[in-house]
Amino acid sequence: xxxVARLAGVSVSTxxxxxxxxxxxxxxxxxxxxxxxxxxxxxxxxxARSLAAGRTHTVGLSIAALTNPYFGSLVHAVERRLSEAxxxxxxxDSHDEPQPERRVTDSLLDRQVDGMIxxxxxxxxxxxxPEIVRSGTPLVLIxxxxxxxxxxxxxxxxxxxxELTAHLLDSGHRRIAIVRGIEGISxxxxxxxxxxxxxxxxxxxxxxxxxxxxxxxxxxxxxxxxELMSGTDRPSALVSMxxxxxxxxxxxxxxxxxxxxxxxxxxxxxxxxxxDLFEPRxxxxxxxxxxxxxxxxxxxxxxxxxxxxxxxSIRVPTTFTHRNSCGCTAADKPVAPRR
Amino acid sequence: xxxVARLAGVSVSTxxxxxxxxxxxxxxxxxxxxxxxxxxxxxxxxxARSLAAGRTHTVGLSIAALTNPYFGSLVHAVERRLSEAxxxxxxxDSHDEPQPERRVTDSLLDRQVDGMIxxxxxxxxxxxxPEIVRSGTPLVLIxxxxxxxxxxxxxxxxxxxxELTAHLLDSGHRRIAIVRGIEGISxxxxxxxxxxxxxxxxxxxxxxxxxxxxxxxxxxxxxxxxELMSGTDRPSALVSMxxxxxxxxxxxxxxxxxxxxxxxxxxxxxxxxxxDLFEPRxxxxxxxxxxxxxxxxxxxxxxxxxxxxxxxSIRVPTTFTHRNSCGCTAADKPVAPRR
DNA sequence: GTGAAAGCGCTAACAT
DNA sequence: ATGTTAGCGCTTTCAC
Numbered sequence: 001x002x003x004v005a006r007l008a009g010v011s012v013s014t015x016x017x018x019x020x021x022x023x024x025x026x027x028x029x030x031x032x033x034x035x036x037x038x039x040x041x042x043x044x045x046x047x048a049r050s051l052a053a054g055r056t057h058t059v060g061l062s063i064a065a066l067t068n069p070y071f072g073s074l075v076h077a078v079e080r081r082l083s084e085a086x087x088x089x090x091x092x093d094s095h096d097e098p099q100p101e102r103r104v105t106d107s108l109l110d111r112q113v114d115g116m117i118x119x120x121x122x123x124x125x126x127x128x129x130p131e132i133v134r135s136g137t138p139l140v141l142i143x144x145x146x147x148x149x150x151x152x153x154x155x156x157x158x159x160x161x162x163e164l165t166a167h168l169l170d171s172g173h174r175r176i177a178i179v180r181g182i183e184g185i186s187x188x189x190x191x192x193x194x195x196x197x198x199x200x201x202x203x204x205x206x207x208x209x210x211x212x213x214x215x216x217x218x219x220x221x222x223x224x225x226x227e228l229m230s231g232t233d234r235p236s237a238l239v240s241m242x243x244x245x246x247x248x249x250x251x252x253x254x255x256x257x258x259x260x261x262x263x264x265x266x267x268x269x270x271x272x273x274x275x276d277l278f279e280p281r282x283x284x285x286x287x288x289x290x291x292x293x294x295x296x297x298x299x300x301x302x303x304x305x306x307x308x309x310x311x312x313s314i315r316v317p318t319t320f321t322h323r324n325s326c327g328c329t330a331a332d333k334p335v336a337p338r339r
Numbered sequence: 340x341x342x343v344a345r346l347a348g349v350s351v352s353t354x355x356x357x358x359x360x361x362x363x364x365x366x367x368x369x370x371x372x373x374x375x376x377x378x379x380x381x382x383x384x385x386x387a388r389s390l391a392a393g394r395t396h397t398v399g400l401s402i403a404a405l406t407n408p409y410f411g412s413l414v415h416a417v418e419r420r421l422s423e424a425x426x427x428x429x430x431x432d433s434h435d436e437p438q439p440e441r442r443v444t445d446s447l448l449d450r451q452v453d454g455m456i457x458x459x460x461x462x463x464x465x466x467x468x469p470e471i472v473r474s475g476t477p478l479v480l481i482x483x484x485x486x487x488x489x490x491x492x493x494x495x496x497x498x499x500x501x502e503l504t505a506h507l508l509d510s511g512h513r514r515i516a517i518v519r520g521i522e523g524i525s526x527x528x529x530x531x532x533x534x535x536x537x538x539x540x541x542x543x544x545x546x547x548x549x550x551x552x553x554x555x556x557x558x559x560x561x562x563x564x565x566e567l568m569s570g571t572d573r574p575s576a577l578v579s580m581x582x583x584x585x586x587x588x589x590x591x592x593x594x595x596x597x598x599x600x601x602x603x604x605x606x607x608x609x610x611x612x613x614x615d616l617f618e619p620r621x622x623x624x625x626x627x628x629x630x631x632x633x634x635x636x637x638x639x640x641x642x643x644x645x646x647x648x649x650x651x652s653i654r655v656p657t658t659f660t661h662r663n664s665c666g667c668t669a670a671d672k673p674v675a676p677r678r
Numbered sequence: 679g680t681g682a683a684a685g686c687g688c689t690a691a692c693a694t
Numbered sequence: 695a696t697g698t699t700a701g702c703g704c705t706t707t708c709a710c
Contacts, residue, residue, distance in 0.1 A: 010697085011698075012697090013698075014697075016689060017690095022690085023695085023696090024695065025695075025696085026695060029695080041473065044449055044688085045686090046450045047386055047389045047390045047687080048686070048689090049687080049689075050386045050688090051686090051687080051689090051703070052702050056386060058429075066411075066414070066419075069411060072405075075411070075414070079431070083431065083432070088431070089429065090397075091418060091428045104422075110383055112385065218612075247616070251615075251616060273557075274586055276593070277593055278613075278617030278618060279617060341703090349680075351704080352683095352705080353679090355706085356680090356705095356706095359705085361705085365679060386703080387704040388705075390688085391703075393686070680710085681709085683706100683709105685704105685705090685707100688702085690699100690700095690701095691699090692698085694698095
């Protein structure tokens with residue numbers, strides 16, 4: 001910057017101001033500075049700038065499991081919004097475990113991110129979240145809601161799971177198994193509650209043997225479903241509570257030589273881009289990932305800009321998409337919109 | 340850091356050294372420093388550290404299109420390796436256009452990334468790449484190879500495309516259409532060459548009407564395929580050269596009420612995790628995304644550590660997976676390994 | 679084994 | 695409209 005200043009015959013402070021547009025500069029001066037910058041091939045050092053200015057124009061994103069394509073789309077949506085706002089995304093993967101998560105968030109905090117978006121692992125509230133709050137860094141939770149006072153965005157879980165289950169019940173199914181997600185996070189609990197409530201509303205007792213812990217993993221879901229479907233009294237229907245477990249469940253079903261929906265009615269939470277193109281076509285509750293990601297980004301940006309109002313908890317509705325994996329007679333006909 | 344030093348009764352330089360393990364410190368002193376750090380709840384400022392030390396421990400990744408799940412997995416693989424090595428990932432999306440790409444890479448350079456991984460958009464070599472090279476930042480190209488002297492990692496394209504096409508030819512198809520990717524990048528060119536070479540080897544003339552420009556986009560591929568398949572002399576087979584265009588092609592096919600492989604044999608470059616689970620099951624050439632991502636990360640890391648040997652160009656082999664969308668009689672039987 | 683102090687490349691308050 | 699300069703919070707050389 002010194003060199004630029006010298007070449008343009010001005011002071012570094014003028015260079016800084018033309019660079020940032022932070023005060024009026026005589027057009028002629030500006031010209032000389034711009035020319036000097038070009039001639040030298042000067043590039044501003046954002047690290048120094050961040051240190052001096054006290055902000056980095058970065059937002060940290062700690063994702064629970066990048067292996068899950070759902071989180072991939074979330075990253076995309078967040079990145080898009082942030083870059084529109086002139087911010088940059090620093091990405092970390094917590095592998096859905098408290099220890100790595102803490103490492104990721106510590107590293108982000110050390111790097112002085114202006115804000116943080118966190119898809120919390122189970123147990124975040126004991127160590128990770130208090131630490132972030134203590135640092136004073138604006139925080140927004142994504143995908144999984146927690147009972148802590150900060151901005152949160154997630155999908156509607158309970159009602160959507162209810163709807164999926166009710167759909168199977170309405171088609172006459174009575175033994176409906178569920179593959180539920182990783183323990184200790186809201187999305188798992190809420191989706192399970194929706195399932196349980198749908199059964200209760202129809203006066204059907206919840207059979208614990210039909211409750212499978214898929215731990216949000218392809219492999220675990222596959223082995224649980226394989227066990228269940230290899231047993232003697234198999235369910236007539238299955239609801240999978242996220243996309244990884246859907247893949248796992250279908251691997252198991254296919255592995256056993258069963259077919260959907262003939263041998264097993266199937267519905268799932270989370271949709272795929274290609275769901276309309278392949279058989280069986282999955283009846284699913286689709287999250288609006290773009291909206292969730294964008295909203296999360298908007299929320300941090302607001303906080304970064306200094307808004308101090310009460311924390312918001314935003315639920316983004318899902319879309320129930322009726323296809324043929326549920327095997328019901330109404331298959332392929334549009335269904336009445338939910339409430 | 341001053342506060343910590345004062346509380347521990349040492350100098351800041353000692354604090355710095357215990358923090359970084361950069362020189363011997365009396366165990367007792369170290370204890371006092373650690374205690375002080377804990378008591379104050381001190382957190383190092385990595386921005387200041389980066390400025391003073393001249394390195395940021397960050398690597399920038401500019402991806403061509405985060406909408407493509409293939410690149411999502413690439414991000415994942417790269418992040419994993421970098422975080423293992425104590426580096427942090429800064430992510431940007433170029434939307435496969437030169438201008439946004441330049442903005443992304445400029446921003447990464449301004450942020451003093453220690454190294455950069457770039458999935459180049461068409462036209463990168465005119466502005467983006469020279470600029471990065473000029474900055475002296477270690478650069479590795481990913482997915483798309485260019486005729487520039489820097490490290491590069493990408494999939495094997497030509498031979499895999501040849502194999503896909505040859506497979507259709509060997510099943511008796513003579514009119515084989517291709518949906519090729521975005522213009523001006525190596526993967527498109529090389530995959531097209533593989534296709535053309537397979538035809539030529541069988542003495543079949545390339546029919547330009549069967550060459551569709553899908554521009555690596557779901558929508559464009561869909562409309563091109565729809566046009567072609569609505570026409571009078573339809574091909575008997577189609578090869579799609581990446582996963583986005585595969586989705587697009589299948590949308591078109593389904594939209595026209597045609598079925599695969601009965602009405603159209605279909606094979607594609609790029610595989611999906613669920614390809615075994617749904618019908619039609621795609622015969623595909625699967626990239627080893629994990630290896631590509633990991634290798635790219637390893638290469639930048641090497642450069643960052645100062646290795647100065649000649650640029651490497653690494654091709655990662657694909658896996659031909661034979662399923663039933665090609666409609667050939669040998670379907671589902673394993674195929675002889677390539678060469 | 680430890681400390682003092684000179685930067686790293688900027689921003690922004692204060693002057694003029 | 696422009697310049698001077700004191701930091702920002704560290705690392706690292708040099709000295710003891």
